[in-house]
Amino acid sequence: MTTTPKIRLSGVHKSFGPKHVLRGVDLDVQPGESVVVIGGSGTGKSVMLKCVLGILSPDTGTVSIDGTDTTKLKGRDRIDLMERFGMLFQGAALFDSLPVWQNVAFGMMQGRRHLPKAQARELATEKLAMVGLPAEVGLLSPAELSGGMQKRVALARAIASSPEIIFFDEPTTGLDPIMGDVINDLIIKSVRELGATALSITHDMASARKIADRIAMIHEGHIIWSGLPSDIDGCGNPYVEQFVHGRAEGPIRMPVRAI
Amino acid sequence: MTFLRTIGRTFLSFLWGVGHLSLFALTAISHCVRPPFYPRLVMRHVIDIGYYSLPVVGLTTLFTGMVLALQSYSGFREFGAERAIALIVVVAVTRELAPVFAGLMVAGRIGAAIAAEVGTMRVTEQIDALTTLSTDPYKYLVVPRIVAGTIMLPCLVIVGSIIGVFGGFLVGVYKLGFNPAGYLSATWDGLEWIGVLSGVTKAAVFGFLISLMGSYHGYNSRGGAQGVGAATTHAVVSASILILCFNYFITELFFSL
Ligand SMILES: Nc1ncnc2c1ncn2[C@@H]1O[C@H](COP(=O)(O)OP(=O)(O)O)[C@@H](O)[C@H]1O
Ligand SMILES: [Mg+2]
Helix, strand or coil: CCCCCCEEEEEEEEEECCEEEEEEEEEEECCCCEEEEECCCCCCHHHHHHHHHCCCCCCEEEEEECCEECCCCCHHHHHHHHCCEEEECCCCCCCCCCCHHHHHHHHHHCCCCCCCHHHHHHHHHHHHHHCCCCHHHHHCCHHHCCHHHHHHHHHHHHHCCCCCEEEEECCCCCCCHHHHHHHHHHHHHHHHHHCCEEEEEECCHHHHHHHCCEEEEEECCEEEEEECHHHCCCCCCHHHHHHHHCCCCCCCCCCCCCC | CHHHHHHHHHHHHHHHHHHHHHHHHHHHHHHHCCCCCCHHHHHHHHHHHHHCCHHHHHHHHHHHHHHHHHHHHHHHCCCCHHHHHHHHHHHHHHHHHHHHHHHHHHHHHHHHHHHHHHHHHHHCCHHHHHHHCCCCHHHHHHHHHHHHHHHHHHHHHHHHHHHHHHHHHHHHHHHCCCCHHHHHHHHHHHCCHHHHHHHHHHHHHHHHHHHHHHHHHHHCCCCHHHHHHHHHHHHHHHHHHHHHHHHHHHHHHHHCC
16 A cells, blocks of 8 residues: 555654653554554653644654645644644643633634634534533533543544544543543544544553554654554563553563562 | 852853743734734733722722822921922822832732633643644733733723822822812822823833733743742742833833933
């Protein structure tokens, strides 16, 4: 296959002061594919997503969308690019000064789409229904919602403008297993319905197996393995096996002192 | 040697801070004149900064005008106290006291609120979320606050000056027993356009500085609740100091030529 990948990271490096977080990340995501990146906490998964989104700019390396380098985009061009993205933040990141429905409709009320209020509201109600929330929730403020509901509102906001590419940062972390699975189904459904390309991050293996077409593992700033979810159990990579089985013993060492 | 190095490093980081702040200010100003605009957000902050600060500013200038009349009386008791005190009150309040005290009070009230709100949005990734929703955080968060601050502080200072002069009048008439008509005519004579103009100019600059410092420190805050707390403190302290500095230089600009 010689199709241009939807997203391509090549040789992406990012440091914060002396801390070298990404050390040459290479990753391709094909159109319509759902790729999940797994890895321990603090391995730079969120940083990687933010580099793709352009919230952080890589020190070196390129991020290409549809074959065009986006690392140098500024101003209007960047805003235009953003209209093709949807992002679910790790902490939901809902605007607490706005009611829920305006959060969901935000992308459609700003920007160049600029729907009139009544229409935006109708659409928001529709998107809320898609994530299983009744219309009344739209009138509440985000602070009045539970964590799981906030995640679902954030999901509704991420998919509201029918983006081509959706990013999910730990969509199920901090939720109970049932709610986590509800979110997984929602992700699969919304990605399929929109025909979108998805790049997700998680350290929840059940979620990764469920939503991924392909899984990649990040460790010490590199992608060390990538393959099908069905291959992950017998892949023979000691790092991946340790992570998948959640063992404290193995090549990945946690810097904790013995008691 | 280490002493010199410390001084050098402090100086460099000071220069870096000045450059960083100037860049932030220039970016914000350039966004003020380029669409899209958010008039509803400007309105929200106009009400927040203008209307809700009125009681605080009014009380501050009222008591300032009152105490000024009372203090001046002890110095001018002997000769023509009535005219002299009316003059002192109106000149001092319009030129200096109303702008500076209103500025400091609003810095505490609004500068802190802006830093806390924007800072919380930064550390909870709401600012990043804005960008991903095709909205420029400068235009959406910074510009409305700066525009509202720059417009509303002059209004507050005009109202505050009137209240301050009225405070002096109250003390003059009811405590010191002056003739109300005489006091008022002396006040009217003492009112010069350059004093009012300088007061209003100062207010606009202070309003800009307060919103700017609040937005700047909030926008660049990091590290959770503690970071937001630090941003709030820095916003208020730096805005207050800048107000006092700029007060001197604007005064010099208006009155030393
Ligand atoms: N804005 C930042 N400034 C400094 N360090 C950061 C910043 N963002 C992330 N880091 C550091 O980068 C590392 C990776 O963070 P992150 O990508 O959030 O991890 P995770 O894989 O859990 O999502 C962490 O050690 C964190 O301290
Ligand atoms: Mg993360």
